[in-house]
Amino acid sequence: MALTDAFSRSGGLRLRQRLQHGDLIFWLVALFFALLVVALLAIIVAVTWDGSDEARDTFGIIGFITSTEWNPVAGEFGAAPAIYGTVVSSMIALALAAPPAIMIGVFLSDLCPDRLRAPLSLMVELLAAIPSVVYGMWGVFVLIPFYRTFIASPLSETVGEYIPLFAGPVAVGRGLLVAGMILAIMILPTIAAVSRDVLTVVPTHQKEAMLALGATRWEVIRHAQLPYARAGIVGGMMLGLGRALGETMAALMVIGNMPRIEASLFQPATTAAAQIASQLPTTESDLHASSLILMALVLFLITLVANSIARLLVWNVSRQSGGR
Amino acid sequence: MSEDITGQSRRIDVAAAQSGIEAESIKLRTRDLNVFYGSFRAIRDITLDFPTMQISALIGSSGSGKSTLLRTLNRMHDAIPGTSVTGQVLLDDQPIYGEDVDPIMVRRRIGMVFQRPNPFEKSIFDNVAYGLRFVGKMSRTEKRDRVEQALKQAGLWKEVQDRLDSSAFSLSGGQQQRLCIARAIAVEPEVVLMDEPTSALDPIATQNVEELMRELSEKFTIIVVTHNMQQAARVSHTTAYMTMDDDKSGVVVEVGPTGRIFTNPKDPRTEDYITGRIG
Numbered sequence: 001m002a003l004t005d006a007f008s009r010s011g012g013l014r015l016r017q018r019l020q021h022g023d024l025i026f027w028l029v030a031l032f033f034a035l036l037v038v039a040l041l042a043i044i045v046a047v048t049w050d051g052s053d054e055a056r057d058t059f060g061i062i063g064f065i066t067s068t069e070w071n072p073v074a075g076e077f078g079a080a081p082a083i084y085g086t087v088v089s090s091m092i093a094l095a096l097a098a099p100p101a102i103m104i105g106v107f108l109s110d111l112c113p114d115r116l117r118a119p120l121s122l123m124v125e126l127l128a129a130i131p132s133v134v135y136g137m138w139g140v141f142v143l144i145p146f147y148r149t150f151i152a153s154p155l156s157e158t159v160g161e162y163i164p165l166f167a168g169p170v171a172v173g174r175g176l177l178v179a180g181m182i183l184a185i186m187i188l189p190t191i192a193a194v195s196r197d198v199l200t201v202v203p204t205h206q207k208e209a210m211l212a213l214g215a216t217r218w219e220v221i222r223h224a225q226l227p228y229a230r231a232g233i234v235g236g237m238m239l240g241l242g243r244a245l246g247e248t249m250a251a252l253m254v255i256g257n258m259p260r261i262e263a264s265l266f267q268p269a270t271t272a273a274a275q276i277a278s279q280l281p282t283t284e285s286d287l288h289a290s291s292l293i294l295m296a297l298v299l300f301l302i303t304l305v306a307n308s309i310a311r312l313l314v315w316n317v318s319r320q321s322g323g324r
Numbered sequence: 325m326s327e328d329i330t331g332q333s334r335r336i337d338v339a340a341a342q343s344g345i346e347a348e349s350i351k352l353r354t355r356d357l358n359v360f361y362g363s364f365r366a367i368r369d370i371t372l373d374f375p376t377m378q379i380s381a382l383i384g385s386s387g388s389g390k391s392t393l394l395r396t397l398n399r400m401h402d403a404i405p406g407t408s409v410t411g412q413v414l415l416d417d418q419p420i421y422g423e424d425v426d427p428i429m430v431r432r433r434i435g436m437v438f439q440r441p442n443p444f445e446k447s448i449f450d451n452v453a454y455g456l457r458f459v460g461k462m463s464r465t466e467k468r469d470r471v472e473q474a475l476k477q478a479g480l481w482k483e484v485q486d487r488l489d490s491s492a493f494s495l496s497g498g499q500q501q502r503l504c505i506a507r508a509i510a511v512e513p514e515v516v517l518m519d520e521p522t523s524a525l526d527p528i529a530t531q532n533v534e535e536l537m538r539e540l541s542e543k544f545t546i547i548v549v550t551h552n553m554q555q556a557a558r559v560s561h562t563t564a565y566m567t568m569d570d571d572k573s574g575v576v577v578e579v580g581p582t583g584r585i586f587t588n589p590k591d592p593r594t595e596d597y598i599t600g601r602i603g
Contacts, residue, residue, distance in 0.1 A: 114405060205442040208400065209504070213455035213511060214432030217403075223454070228445065 044300070052294035054287055064294055070259035070275075072284040077291035079298060081259040085176065085269035086299065089251060090244035092180025092265070097188045098237050104188075105195025105233070106221055121196065128189040136253030139182045144254060147181065148173035152266050164263035174256035177265040182250045187240030194236025194314065198229040235313030242307040246299065248273035272299040351376040351545040352397060352434075352515055357411035359389075359396050359574070361404075366392045367574030369411070372564055374515075379537060379546045381560035381582065383553055385597070388566040389574030390549040394517050397547065398434035399427040415515070432458070435513035439520040441500035443492035443507070448484050451492045451503055455511040470510055477543070478506035479536050498529025502536060509544065516540065518548040522555065534559050553598055557586050565594045 055064060055077060067078025108121055148170055156168035202225045210224040226233075248271075256268020257278055276292050276299075283289040352374040359367045367389040374380045382390040392401075399420060401407040413420045420430045443451050452471045456462060462470070471488075475481040480502045484495070492503055501521060508516055518537070522530040537546060537559050550556050556563050563586070564579035578591045589595040 203442075205438060205440060206444070208436075208438065209442045209444065209507075210454075211400065211403070212398065212431055212436035212438075212508065214428055214458045215455075216428055216458075219458060224444070 045297075048293050048297040048300065052290050052297055054290035055294040058287060059291075061294075064291070065298060068261055072279070072288045075285065075287055077287065079272070079291075079295050081261050082270050082272040082275045082295060083298065083302075084261050085179075085255065086245055086271040086273070086302070088265075089176050089179040089183060089255065089269070089271060090241055092177060093183030093187055093244040094237060094241050096181060096184035097191055097240060101188045101191035101236075101240075102195050102233060104192040105199055105236075106225075108192070108196040109199035110221060110225070111217075121193075124189050124192050126189075127185070128193075132186065132247060132249040133253075135182055135186055136250040139178065139250060139254040143181060144173045144178055147178050152177070156264075156266055160264070160266075165265055167264040168266060170266050171268075173266075174254055174268050175264075175266050176255065176269045179251050179255040179269070179271070180265075182254055183244040183247055186247060186250060187243050190240045190243060191233075191236045194239060195229070195233050198232030198236070198314070199225055202228045231313050231316055235310045235316075238306055238310030238313060242303050242310060245306060246273055246303045247271075248277050252277055272296075272302075349376040350374065351416065352547070353412075353414045353417075354393075354397075355412040355414065357393070357396065357413060358409070359392050359401070360408045360410075362406045365572070365574065367396070368572060370574070370576050372576060372579060374545060374547055375562065376545050377541060377543070378561040379541045379548060379559050381556035381563045382547065382549045382566060383551075383556050383563060383597075384566035385568070386551075387573055388568055390566050391519055392574065393566070394519055394547060394549050395436075397515075397517055398431050398436055400431075400436065402427050432511060433513055434515040434517060435508035435511065437501070437505050437508050437516065437518045437521050440524045441497055441504050443495075443500050443503055446492060447489045448492050448495070448503060449488040452506045452510050455507060459511055474506040474510035475503075477509055477540065478502045479532065479539070480506055496529070498525050498532055501525060501529070501533060505533075505536065505540075509540065513544065515545045515547065518546065520549055520551060523551060530555070553586075557582060565589075565591075565597060567593060567597070 059067065059077065064077065065079045065083060067076070068080045069076040069078045070081060071077075104124060108117060108124070112120060152170040152173055152175075153168075155166045156170050160166040160168050206224045206228055207220050210220045215223065251271045252274035255270060255274060257270050257274060258268040259270050259275065260267070262269065272295050276296055280289070280292050283292065350373045354370050354372050357367060357370045358365060370393060382393060384390050395401050396409060397413055397420075401409070409421055415430070415433065419425065420434075444454060446454070449471055452474050453467055456467055456470060472481065472485075475484060480499060483499060484503075487494075492500060495503060501524075505516075505521075521537075522533050525533065534555060537548065540546060541561075548556075548560065560582045562580065563582045565577045565585065567575055567577050578585065578589060578594045580590075585594065586598055589598060
């Protein structure tokens with residue numbers, strides 16, 4: 001379609017000129033690679049759809065995502081525990097990461113001395129470059145022992161008696177909360193970097209208007225910059241959420257990998273990505289494999305929605321900041 | 325150079341006394357004021373007096389340092405790294421660049437209106453009420469009264485009284501600028517600085533704002549930067565002409581009562597500028 005449009009627009013003479021100069025060939029090559037991305041996405045959806053055929057026939061999509069039973073030996077496959085673990089651990093991560101990340105963004109955009117800004121920004125961005133398996137290892141050797149001794153055990157032995165959210169036993173410490181903590185550190189740089197960027201583009205005239213009214217530096221940030229940048233910051237949070245939802249290795253190493261839904265945040269759980277990664281190499285049956293593929297499709301849809309919302313919000317901010 | 329200007333400013337005082345305006349009432353003064361952006365000297369040895377409850381206009385071509393001078397008067401440059409100020413600015417004879425002076429308090433006494441209308445993304449009411457939160461706690465009715473009073477002073481009340489909750493962006497450009505004026509005067513400053521307040525407005529809106537400036541000069545000391553010489557001639561009591569002099573920017577060439585500056589300029593450079601030969 002696009003091809004015929006291009007031909008009819010350019011007309012006969014122009015077409016010959018374009019052929020002579022090689023422009024048309026260049027255009028076709030570029031178009032091919034651009035379409036390749038779209039094709040790749042379509043192929044992934046088609047393959048997961050096709051591969052999950054058996055699971056969809058057996059449980060139905062609704063049945064699959066609402067069933068809490070995951071028993072490969074008995075041939076029972078329900079995705080609810082994995083979806084629950086994915087969403088809850090990501091939400092914990094977002095709740096823990098967002099406040100400090102926004103503060104980092106404010107510091108880097110407005111309060112930081114010029115000499116410190118570039119090195120500090122780089123360090124924050126380097127946090128995102130650490131491989132997730134390293135985060136997972138750090139979680140196992142450093143975070144979990146600390147968390148078990150100073151957070152999980154004291155809480156479960158005191159308020160845990162009355163509040164199911166913090167109920168014990170803690171055991172080795174692997175579970176939802178500690179997975180959320182690891183994910184929080186991993187998404188912190190994303191949120192901080194986006195916050196910094198959207199705060200930097202707040203127009204000077206908005207800040208000056210506030211300053212001229214007798215506002216302090218904090219009041220300018222609080223009343224002029226944060227409200228103006230709000231949509232972009234929320235977008236950054238959604239980008240972070242998208243990363244947390246799809247994160248596999250670090251979560252796999254600290255969450256405990258039990259397909260159960262428990263009220264307590266200290267109990268082992270699983271995420272969709274961790275479950276796929278740990279079970280796909282050793283499937284019990286074709287139905288097992290097919291169920292894992294269906295879970296991949298569900299996970300893909302969740303992250304697609306989260307990322308779409310994020311892009312929309314960030315895009316809105318950058319578009320507006322040009323106009324005003 | 326500075327002696328020359330001091331001499332000239334004495335001359336205005338005489339002229340002002342002759343025209344029946346109290347000469348001794350000076351709200352804001354600058355003394356040998358210099359502003360540097362890094363090593364660039366943006367204004368040089370400026371000594372000027374701004375009389376109380378009058379409109380003073382700063383005119384001159386682009387790059388002459390008018391806006392820099394204006395923004396130095398309420399310490400708006402403080403936040404910009406690399407800016408330094410020497411000399412003095414005195415508000416009621418108190419130095420505003422003194423070591424123990426809080427720039428926040430200076431800006432509460434010296435408000436500012438900008439070149440482009442810059443309302444916040446809030447309702448009309450909230451825009452005007454916004455500065456009041458920095459002044460101190462006040463009751464809801466007190467707040468309403470202050471907002472209403474400010475909008476009336478800005479000549480906007482009749483147009484917006486039925487839609488105080490609509491967005492400030494629903495107003496026209498001229499209305500937005502008067503809203504920004506209302507926002508600035510709601511906190512009851514003593515001096516209002518205006519940086520080319522009508523350059524983004526159409527002629528009718530410009531006329532409204534000029535009328536408003538004259539009314540406001542009964543309550544506030546107003547200092548306005550303008551590119552528009554007719555505007556300076558129409559609204560101001562005193563005019564200072566600034567220029568880039570021999571590649572040096574930020575020099576005050578001549579200052580005096582507006583009528584005299586426009587009818588009988590003493591400096592040939594002023595005459596060239598106001599008759600349109602340069603600029």
